[in-house]
Amino acid sequence: MAALTRERDVRAAYAAHSGELYGFAVRSLGDAGLAEEAVQETFLRAWRAGERFDPQIGSLRTWLFAILRNVVIDLGRARASRPRVAAGGVEPAVEPLEQALLAWQVEEAMRRIGEDHRRVLLETHFRARPYAEVAEELGVPEGTVKSRVYYGLKALRVALEEMGYED
């Protein structure tokens, strides 16, 4: 795809990337309605600026996420400027957007890896449970839990790389 100037290009872009864009929009805006608005605005802006998209510079996915990031900032500002929010006198704690994007990518990658791997990572790492306890609960040797942690991290890395993550 050389540019995003035809309606069918936008349609193809929507088919390929709307799920991820929407998932991130929900994650960062915390509201399904606003997320829909954000995705809609993202594709409209992409369409209007379609001639500026250059696949030599970066992937379509990266470009769309960059647009979405701006849309989310704009929506966040619009929301923050509403008197109802300002009346509290306290700025809501907002996760920086870059970090929110990375957090969402890690969560999405965790959802994409196999159930066995996800389970051991959730129990041992996020819930800080001892390997022996998790092994007993799952009815497997402790060594299996350890190897699932290893393969789980490897799978997670692959899933993150598929989403464009580079370290």
Added chain:
Amino acid sequence: MRTDDHREWRLALGAYALDDLPADERAALSAHLEGCPECRAELRELEGVAALLPLADPARIEQPTARPPADLGARIEAQIAAEDAKEGRKRRRRVRLWVGGAVATAAVAAVLALIVLPLGDGENSPAQEVSFHSVPKGVSIDATLEPHAFGTEIQMYVKGIRSGTLCRVFLEDAGGRTYSAGSFRYRWGGDSEAELSSALDLSQATAIGVHAGARTFVAPLSDATAVVPGADIDPT
């Protein structure tokens, strides 16, 4: 170092990267790492991922992936179409050359045309472009009709209807007889240009219609405009 030991150490690298190993095992694996560049390289990769894990919220991980509403794509499509119409940007409307796999269909249709249909002036009539006007807001249907010896080649451009809708296209002659031009299923996200053909000669056709799900839309060809072959008014 024995191969089995190496394999065992390697499987412990995930727990090492997450700092989950008991002190004695950690010390032993550290000793192995000093002498094993392969494990050191692998550990670096795993540590990169392990460092990201604290960003994630386990409660969110266990929630199902959020999916956009099924009609969001169609809404975006309708809005883009509205803007497109307003700005006068024109979609690519190239009259395509007759190529490839369509030839077989053409041959069959040509034989049928010889047997059943009165012969018109065939390829001498110009290609026609027609927009359907009697459609609901947000929906647009356009067609390009091109004359051939076998009948008429039709390209349909549909937008704004529900994804998955079955569309059956037909041509109508002056006597009100209809001639099937085949069917296609409209898919949001797919290629919405359907290429179809009918055995009715374009010069004999007076209207084009489409049964889209339960609804039928018809556009008289008296509304059509002639297309200059090879013309391409897409700005790209």
